[in-house]
Amino acid sequence: MFLRILGKSILKRKSRIAIAVISVIIGSAIATALLSVSLDVSEKVGIEFRKYGANLMVVPKSDTIQVGFPGVEFGSVTEQRYINESDLWKIKTIYWRNNVLGFAPFLYQVVNVGEGAERQNVVLAGTYFDKNVVVLQPYSPHDNPMFITGIQKISPWWSVNGFWITDQNDTTNSMIGIKVAETLHLRIGDSYTIHYDEYVGDAINETSHNLTVIGIIETDGYEDNQIFVNLQVAQELTHRPGKIHTIQVSALCNACPVEAFVEEIQANIPYVEARTVKQLASAEMNILGKIENMMFLITIVGLIASALGVMTTMVTSVIERQKEIGLMKSVGAENKKIISLFLSEATIIGIIGGILGYLIGILLAQFIGFSVFSMSITPRFEVIPISIGLSVGVALLASILPVRRAVSIEPAIVLRGE
Amino acid sequence: MNEEIIRLQAIKKYYDESTHVLENLNLIIHKGAWTSIIGPSGSGKTTLLNIIGCLDSATAGSVFINDTEITKLNQTQLTRFRRENIGLIFQQYHLVPYLTALENVMMAQYYHSVIDEEKATETLKKVGLGHRLDHVPSHLSGGEQQRVCIARALINEPKILLADEPTGNLDQKNGEIVLNLIRQLHTEGHTIILVTHNPDIAKLGQRIITVIDGKICSDSTCSSEINEK
Ligand SMILES: Nc1ncnc2c1ncn2[C@@H]1O[C@H](COP(=O)(O)OP(=O)(O)O)[C@@H](O)[C@H]1O
Numbered sequence: 307m308f309l310r311i312l313g314k315s316i317l318k319r320k321s322r323i324a325i326a327v328i329s330v331i332i333g334s335a336i337a338t339a340l341l342s343v344s345l346d347v348s349e350k351v352g353i354e355f356r357k358y359g360a361n362l363m364v365v366p367k368s369d370t371i372q373v374g375f376p377g378v379e380f381g382s383v384t385e386q387r388y389i390n391e392s393d394l395w396k397i398k399t400i401y402w403r404n405n406v407l408g409f410a411p412f413l414y415q416v417v418n419v420g421e422g423a424e425r426q427n428v429v430l431a432g433t434y435f436d437k438n439v440v441v442l443q444p445y446s447p448h449d450n451p452m453f454i455t456g457i458q459k460i461s462p463w464w465s466v467n468g469f470w471i472t473d474q475n476d477t478t479n480s481m482i483g484i485k486v487a488e489t490l491h492l493r494i495g496d497s498y499t500i501h502y503d504e505y506v507g508d509a510i511n512e513t514s515h516n517l518t519v520i521g522i523i524e525t526d527g528y529e530d531n532q533i534f535v536n537l538q539v540a541q542e543l544t545h546r547p548g549k550i551h552t553i554q555v556s557a558l559c560n561a562c563p564v565e566a567f568v569e570e571i572q573a574n575i576p577y578v579e580a581r582t583v584k585q586l587a588s589a590e591m592n593i594l595g596k597i598e599n600m601m602f603l604i605t606i607v608g609l610i611a612s613a614l615g616v617m618t619t620m621v622t623s624v625i626e627r628q629k630e631i632g633l634m635k636s637v638g639a640e641n642k643k644i645i646s647l648f649l650s651e652a653t654i655i656g657i658i659g660g661i662l663g664y665l666i667g668i669l670l671a672q673f674i675g676f677s678v679f680s681m682s683i684t685p686r687f688e689v690i691p692i693s694i695g696l697s698v699g700v701a702l703l704a705s706i707l708p709v710r711r712a713v714s715i716e717p718a719i720v721l722r723g724e
Numbered sequence: 725m726n727e728e729i730i731r732l733q734a735i736k737k738y739y740d741e742s743t744h745v746l747e748n749l750n751l752i753i754h755k756g757a758w759t760s761i762i763g764p765s766g767s768g769k770t771t772l773l774n775i776i777g778c779l780d781s782a783t784a785g786s787v788f789i790n791d792t793e794i795t796k797l798n799q800t801q802l803t804r805f806r807r808e809n810i811g812l813i814f815q816q817y818h819l820v821p822y823l824t825a826l827e828n829v830m831m832a833q834y835y836h837s838v839i840d841e842e843k844a845t846e847t848l849k850k851v852g853l854g855h856r857l858d859h860v861p862s863h864l865s866g867g868e869q870q871r872v873c874i875a876r877a878l879i880n881e882p883k884i885l886l887a888d889e890p891t892g893n894l895d896q897k898n899g900e901i902v903l904n905l906i907r908q909l910h911t912e913g914h915t916i917i918l919v920t921h922n923p924d925i926a927k928l929g930q931r932i933i934t935v936i937d938g939k940i941c942s943d944s945t946c947s948s949e950i951n952e953k
Pocket residue numbers: 719739743745763764765766767768769770771772
């Protein structure tokens with residue numbers, strides 16, 4: 307009988323119930339959307355933000371070398387120091403190795419391009435593009451001993467005209483920054499020669515190398531002024547086999563502390579110093595935090611709007627039904643029966659609103675994902691109970707006042723004739 | 725017939741200081757009696773009936789029904805007492821619009837204890853609505869609606885039936901059907917209190933109580949006063 311009363315009373319007031327359901331849908335759709343987005347994004351945004359560059363820079367320890375005997379100082383010299391290419395794999399053997407998305411070594415040298423008076427100084431950067439690095443002593447036997455990495459891994463956001471260098475043994479192709487292309491009037495497919503002048507005493511020992519432009523890079527950063535080649539090209543040209551200047555590491559780190567990366571890398575390669583790219587890291591966290599706060603606030607506002615919608619509907623419904631409620635009381639309904647009737651109605655409104663809100667919220671999440679983060683949001687089923695729970699909670703909470711009103715109805719007054 | 729079922733002692737009802745609806749009202753009603761309460765509009769008839777029906781509480785005084793002092797009961801106890809002892813028949817019928825005649829009757833069973841569809845059907849047949857079980861109130865005539873209301877009042881077998889102007893909204897023919905039904909219930913042993921402002925209907929009762937300005941005048945002394953007004 308309870309179900310009949312509940313069912314029929316809901317069916318009779320379809321449009322009013324629909325308004326309440328719609329208000330719940332709004333709240334739960336917003337909650338679902340923002341929750342899905344924030345769950346998904348905090349995972350994916352980690353990767354997304356890495357697009358804006360490596361977040362760890364590994365350099366040789368730059369402490370000054372003491373020259374001379376203890377106590378007798380001849381002065382100090384800051385020697386040009388290098389990292390050994392053969393130590394690179396060790397970066398992949400730290401505890402947080404799976405969070406190391408990629409790294410790329412760099413060996414820099416200022417070279418000359420062009421002939422005669424046209425000669426220009428350009429920075430040549432030798433690096434990895436798509437390199438197979440063998441992890442000689444994996445951290446765990448389950449680790450993949452082969453790690454493919456390079457500049458494409460840590461800077462996938464570079465806008466490239468033409469092609470990336472894909473062959474790790476390619477010694478003839480180069481990628482050049484857009485400003486280099488402009489000043490040297492180079493286009494894709496053009497060939498040019500780089501010259502490296504090494505001063506041996508007073509004599510100049512010049513080595514040259516022919517390169518072809520395969521891709522033109524535009525980053526709006528210093529890369530626009532550089533020429534990129536495979537590492538061994540730069541090493542051979544400058545007679546520094548197996549040497550690199552810096553390593554840029556891209557670490558995905560939402561849960562793990564960046565400091566842990568730094569310490570472990572320094573422990574694995576004792577002669578280097580790892581630095582976090584601080585501003586970037588904290589800006590990243592800031593933005594993530596702010597986005598999450600904003601989503602949280604919007605969700606709260608959405609839920610309050612839902613609650614107000616449900617409350618208005620319920621209050622109106624109680625006023626409209628006061629004779630009916632008075633009558634129920636007059637034929638013997640105790641307050642708890644009246645309360646359970648309204649709370650059941652609220653629960654039904656909450657459940658329907660929660661389910662529909664979840665579905666709409668998933669769509670909304672896709673929309674937000676594409677328009678704000680340019681990525682798709684994976685629907686998450688763990689959000690369903692949260693969405694329904696929130697909706698039912700909001701509907702019940704919003705019913706407190708109307709239900710109190712229903713309980714306070716005095717049959718003697720509402721059933722009076724006239 | 726002389727067993728007392730309802731006793732009102734020094735009942736007062738004030739809504740506020742200036743509106744004294746009932747003034748020091750004393751009344752004893754005997755089991756199985758049909759009492760008519762008559763009086764002009766606004767004299768306090770409905771208020772009196774609501775107090776007896778446990779729908780309203782008196783400002784002062786005591787009400788005893790079947791030796792229970794209902795003026796001492798709290799809200800929940802009143803509700804329980806009412807559903808056991810009192811059947812209410814309203815001028816406006818007050819049926820739940822989205823429930824069928826049968827369901828309206830069953831609703832009273834549900835709030836009383838458990839539903840019994842057979843008994844509800846039986847009771848509706850008794851008031852002559854065996855063919856209208858599945859009609860919603862809007863598809864029933866006023867007389868039929870009032871009979872559903874009576875069936876609902878009867879369903880839990882209360883000893884006391886309170887009817888507040890039960891024929892007030894009905895035409896002569898339907899009014900008679902309803903009054904005949906009440907007469908039948910009276911002969912079956914129900915204690916009946918019927919409020920009306922129609923002297924002809926009041927005369928159907930064994931006893932006529934006239935209420936004027938919240939005070940009772942015995943039938944003989946006051947009927948002439950009404951006629952003068
Ligand atoms: N809730 C209320 N608040 C204030 N006055 C009321 C209320 N209900 C009834 N009254 C007053 O009580 C008096 C008696 O009303 P009522 O018992 O309905 O009279 P009757 O049924 O005889 O017409 C009237 O003057 C009416 O205005």
